[in-house]
Each structure stands twice: as C-alpha cells, then as structure tokens.
Amino acid sequence: MTGKDVARLEEAGDTIPPGTRINITFLAGEDTTTRLTAARAVKRLGFVPVPHISARRLPSRPALEEFLGGLAADGTAENVFVVGGDPARPEGPYEDALSVLRTGLLHRHGVRHVGITGYPDGHPGIADHALWTALADKAAAITAASFAGDVITQFGFDVDPVLAWLEDLRARGVHLPVRIGVPGPAGVRRLLGYATRFGVGTSASVARKYGFSLTNLMGTTGPDRFLHALAERCDPARHGVVKVHFYTFGGLRTTAEWITGFRQRNTFAPPAP
Template sequence: MSDPKFRAAVDRTTRRLVHESSIEMTPAYVSTTRRRPDALPPGTTVFITWLTGMPFGPTLAACHTIRQWGCVPVPHLPVRAITDLPMLQMIAQAVTQELQTDRVLLIAGGGATPAGCFADTVAVLRTRVLQDCGIRRIYVAGHPEGSPVMTPEEALSFLRMKQDIGQKDGLDIRIVSQLCFDPSPLLQWERGLRDNGIILPVHVGLPGLISPRMLVRYGLKCGVGQSLQFLKGQRHRLHRWFWPGAPEQVIQPVARAVAGDGNSLFQGFHFFPFGAVARTLGWREASGRP
C-alpha cells in the first residue's frame, strides 16, 4: 500500500491540475452561446481555434467574447494560414491591443502548402513580430507519440530551437501535447525531453467526454497509434456513447509524476472537447473541486 501522505499529495495535485486546466472552443460554439457557461469559472484559459480556410475575424470575435466572460482567451495562430509579414503584424497587434492579452497558440497548421511565406513556427518566431508586439506566452505543439510529418529527432530539434528563442527573447514558451489516451508513451516522452535538455512546461492534451468513435477518428488523424491500441483494450469500460473514464486514465499517472518528482515538466491539462463542451466543463468543475 502506498504512503498515505503521498496519496494525499497526489489527490491535491490532481484537483489543482484539473481546476487550472484550459479548454478549447470553436468560434461557432462561442458565437452561439449567449452567456458564460455556469461550469466555466472566470479566469479559465480558453483556446479559440482558427479553422483552415476561414478568416481570422471569427477567431478574434470569439476571443472578445471570452474576454467579456472574464476568461483568458488564447487564439490559435496556424502559421501556414498567414499569407505574409503584414498579416502577421496585423494579427499580433489585434491580439495585444484589442484583446489585451499576451498569449497565443503557435502551430504549423494543416495543409501541405503554406498560404504564404511561413512553413513552420520557428520561422514566425525568428521574425520577432510576436515579441515586438508584446506577446510573451506562446504555446507550441508537442507530440508524445510522434508527429505525422516529422521524425522524433526533428521534433526535438524544433522544440530546442523554440526553447532557445524563448530564453533569448524572454518568452514563456509552453508545450501543449497532442491528445493522450495512454499515459505510458506520454511519461516516456516527458522523461526524454528532460534527458535532451528541454525544460519547457508541458500541458497534457486530454479528450473531452465524447464518443469513442470521435476519439478514434481524431486519433487516426493525429497519428496517436499507441493510444488507439490502448483505447481498443479498454472497450469493456466504454459506455455506449461516452467514455467518462478517459481523462482519469492519464490524469492519475501525471498527477503521481508531478507529486513524486519536483523536476517534472508537467504543468497542467488542456481539454479538447470536440463539441462536448458543456459535458466536459461539468466533469472538469466536479473533479477540480477542493
């Protein structure tokens, strides 16, 4: 039996990490929600997507609404959707001056062919446009089970470049991981980051309370192969439509890692609800209570 003090520490860590977790929403969801959901506490960090083929306007408008709700908006900036340097400057100024926030999620974005001159996030960071406009916290993507477009060595090299730029420019760069269903590759990946000199805080991507079909569909798209095998092995735990046990499968091992290792890079959780926003928020509120 484990140490009661350690179990208590894990419980406290679990509640804290869940309570402080962020969540992702689409502009469409925000625009059709008349008021802040009761289960969304003021101060919550809310990421707003910028969907492929759409203008930035709906994302910016949704971020304004999130700000009015008393929450902290984090707009997605998929660099392959940005056509040129003036567009990047316009967006960065809108984020800092209109939204009065200094946070963005900087990702490569979908599509094999960039819309303009930016093919990857490092290229944007090297322009110093975000830094010069006052953006200080930049979330970037992490791939515990590998990226569909990069080798593990290439992914590690990009993280190292971002970390170096962040240290040079005084940025708070944080990793938001791809969806995780299985804690084993996640824990191995975090240890590998530390072994290779990466010290960026990690926010673990978790699924919302959605159907197994949607989880598998997204998993296939993102290439989380080991997690899909884990998901198949847990079929006996699946409800017909929802998978309410999914978050705990990853949350508990992460909380144990944080409680037992002061050098852990894990700093929080980030929920991808895929439309099940209200259900995910309700679970998050109940599980994060003191």
C-alpha cells in the same frame, strides 16, 4: 474552441472557473474578424484568451501583422499559441512555428506568453528526430526573446509514452511547463476518429487502459483513468512542471461539467517536496 464557438462558450461560461486559459483555434475557412471576435468574447467572459497562430496558413507578413494588431488593439495579444499548421505547403512565407517566432512581430504587438506544440505519440507526417529538433529550437527562441512559455501536447490515451516523452524532454534541456493534452468526454467513435487523424496510438491494449472497447464504439468515455495514472506517476523531479489541457471537441459545457464533477469526486495529495 473555434472561432465559431462563441455562443457555446457563453452557454458554458457559468461552468468554467474565471481565469481559465481558453485556446482559440486557427481553422481554415475562418477569417480574421471571426478569430478576433472569439478572443474578445473569451476576455469579456472573464477567461484568458490564447489565440492560435497557424504559420502555414498565413498568406503573408501583412496578414500576420493584421492579426496581431487586432489582438493588440483588443487587449487579447498577451498569450498566443504558435503552431506549424496542417497545409502540406505553406500558403505564405512561414514554413513553421519557428519562422513566426523569429519575425520579432510577437514582442512588437504585446505578446508575453507563447505556447508551442509537443508530440508524445509522434506525428504521422514528421520524423521523431525532426520533432525533437523543432521543439528544442522553439524553446530556445522563446527563452532568447524573454517570453514566458509552455508546451501543449497532442491528446493521448496512454500515460506511458507521455511520461517517457517528458523524461526525454527534460533530459534534452527543455524545462518549459508542459500541459498534457487530455480529451474531454466524448463518444468513442469520435475520439477514435480524431486519434487517427492526429496519429495517436489506439491499440487494443491502449484502449483497455483508457477504459473503452474497440469492439463497442457506441459508448461515451471520459479520461478518468488517464488522469489518475498521470497524477499517481508524475514526479516533478523527473518530469518538471506538468498541467493538463482539455480538448473539448466542441463540447465546451460537457467538458467543463465533467471537470467539475471529477474535482468533486477526487482529491490528490500534493507532490512530495
């Protein structure tokens, strides 16, 4: 959700299981009050708030302290997600997520669990070797600071690069749980727009695997095929602890209702020990 989605969350609340982790983005144009209000609403409704901290959008160390202090005062600081952020140039002293992790301020304000980013489809503006180095460094910093943590990935349409990336991740010694990004049900045109923005592969073959056509952009699609393929092919021995993270694209209730229906329609055998 964004900071401005409180009303949408309240409207969708009865469709979301208690204790669900709900991420709160750190968008440009939203102030600290808006973000803190959203985190309080998530907690009030019985869910776990996961406020984002966008390193490159922070204008100063005092701004980071103000945000963390507000979260701590509200009892919503235990879980955060730290991301580099979109600006080409940092708006303050923090170049990337690692620089925020190294401030020591997270521990001081009661943070216990830190999420970081992963990019199975790569990043349009960052070379793969730099992504791997950054991910390894952030995972090491999380472990060294005795945080619990996980990796949340960009969303994608193809399970193949996700599974290959997971194997590579474990081979590189990163064993944090991973939440694979999954797009909630949405219009094809909208999904493709987000995919282009975030560098997600959308070739004709990928589209067919996922279940939509690049020649018919007017329909709506959900991630049924993707989730089935992930469940069938994910092997804990090779891929580690894997969960999912839904990107709602503003459709909180639509996504929550889709998840409920998917659970009712499907049962999955537990993985072999």
